Amino acid sequence: MVTSSAARTALDLTADLPLPVLEDFYRDLHRHPELSLQEHRTAGRLAERLTGAGFETACGIGGTGVAGVLRNGAGPVVLLRADMDALPVQEETGLPYASGTPGVMHACGHDLHVTWLAGAAEALAAGRDAWSGTLLVVGQPAEETGRGAAGMVADGLYERFPAPDVLLAQHVAPGPVGLYPHSPGLLMSASTDVDIVVHGLGGHGSRPETTVDPVVTAAYLVTRLQTVLSREIAARESAVLTVGRIEAGTRHNIIPSTARIALNLRTQSAEVRERMLAAIRRIASGECLAAGCPREPEVTVGDNFPVTVNDAETDRRVAAVHTDVFGPGTVFDPGPAMGSEDFPHLVPAGVPYSYWFVTSTPAAVWDAAPGTDLMEKFQAVPSNHSPRFAPDLSTVAPGVRTLVSGALAYLTE
Structure with missing residues (x-):
């Protein structure tokens, strides 16, 4: 039984979503993937929908944001965010709407994120009599390089638009359709790129x-x-070196x-990250010295992503609304993931x-995967x-509802 006003309102506002239109929008984005800071077409398509829904819209923030x-009216400023960039991956899904750009694919689902954001923005705009406050929606470029969010802020995002009181975002993930994982605390790890010459x-x-x-x-x-991990990092710590x-x-x-x-490092604390970087520098120097190299190695720290740590109270509040909308057990x-944002x-x-996450594996793919429990199938x-990553189109409506209901958890107070 739906009990919260935010959940009831979200279900009302999303009861008649134009799913054929949204699904066509998604297919179009998937056919036309664009790499980081090249998302001109994607940004234009999103801006067109926002403007049509009555939003004051600006493009080119931080490059292509x-x-x-x-x-x-009166109320909090709620920010909803979707990332827009694709990856240098050759698609192998065989979908009729597969990428038409050789070597580039929406292999991380950001096309679905943009679709969800557009649908949520339109639903909330159409139902503005049911809520009060300010809605700020952001189509962010260059998430895959770790530079897009910072670029938008540096380019004056919060000088041009009101600063948010709360920020909400989500990511498509593998798993049987119909699950909405939340972690009220540490969710994703830091990522650090290191180059050695x-x-x-x-x-x-x-x-x-x-x-x-x-x-x-x-x-x-x-070798x-x-x-570094097996002998210098405590077993209780989570870290990866690739x-x-x-x-x-x-x-x-x-x-x-x-x-x-x-190299790429994944860490969940600043202390472990610094310890790993120090070990990398020491080992690189030592091996080059042992080999008689004519000069010291160059060790350069490159792109990095921060840890993602949900505010516990905020995440529990949104998770409660999602439970109300989608039902117990969803x-x-x-727990924390080694992925980064x-x-x-x-x-x-x-x-x-x-x-939070929205699971998206088509039922036929999930059922055919080897394994007897959730985690075994999740690994398969x-x-x-992956060049075969293909979210089920049935996730279009739930992904819109998660954003709408999350926003209404604050806009209906």
């Missing part, structure tokens, strides 16, 4: 004694880096002068936020960033 505001002494492959081979040194370095790329050389018989290694706490960069200091189905 979009924001729209709907002022509707090993400097050797190049030469002919037939005379290795006249060289210092950076490839061999890089191989030792990669030794695996001990070597995502090694590059060196041009031909079979040439010993190159340099080798490049790209909302649960999955740049959404916290959008959050003004001290302002609470809630971020295509996940975000």
Whole structure:
């Protein structure tokens, strides 16, 4: 039984969603993916819908960001956010609306996020007699690089638009359709990219004694880096170190002068992150010294994402409304994930936020996946960033309702 006024109002406002229109909008976005800070078409499509719904809209914030505001009397300012960028992935879904851009795909579901945001904005605008306050919607670029949210803020987002009292966002995820995971606290990990350049002494492959081979040194370095987690980080801590790329050389018989290694760290505390970075620098220096490299390695810290930590009270409040809308058993706490988000960069200091997930695996795919319980199947189905990731279209309506009901948890007070 629906008991809260926010849930009742959300169900009323989303009872007659124009699903064929929203689904066509989603298919169109999926066919036309755009990489980070190239989301011109996507931003234009979103801005068109916001303007049509009565929002004061601006484009080009932080490069390709979009924001729209709907002022509707006294009350809090609620921000709803969706990210817009695609990934350099060649699609393998076989969908009739698959990407038409070679090597680029919405493999993380940001096209669905934009669809949800557009649908929620239109539903709330049409039902403005039922709530009071200010609704700020944000289409954010470049989430995948970790630069989009900070770029919009630096470009004056909150000088052009009212600063929010609460921020809400969500992400599509694998799992059987109909679940809405919430964690009232630590939700996602920090991510840090690290680049290492090993400097050797190049030469002919037939005379290795006249060289210092950076490839061999890089191989030792990669192996030794695996001990950072196994021997330097306490077992109670959660962390991941991934070597995502090694590059060196041009031909079979040439010993190159340099080798490049790209790392990614996932951490859930600043202390562990700093300890890992210190270990990486020490190990890189030590291996190069042992190999007789002519100079110190270059260790550069690159893009980074912050930890995502929900305000507990805010998240419980939104989760309660979601439970009221979708029913018992649909909302649960999955615990922290090792994935990362740049959404916290959008959050003004001290302002609470809630971020949650919407599961999306088609029933046929989920049922065919090996395993007997939720986690076994979860590991087996295509996940975000997979070339086979294809959310079920049946998630369009629930994803709109989660945003609408979350906003109304504050706008109907």
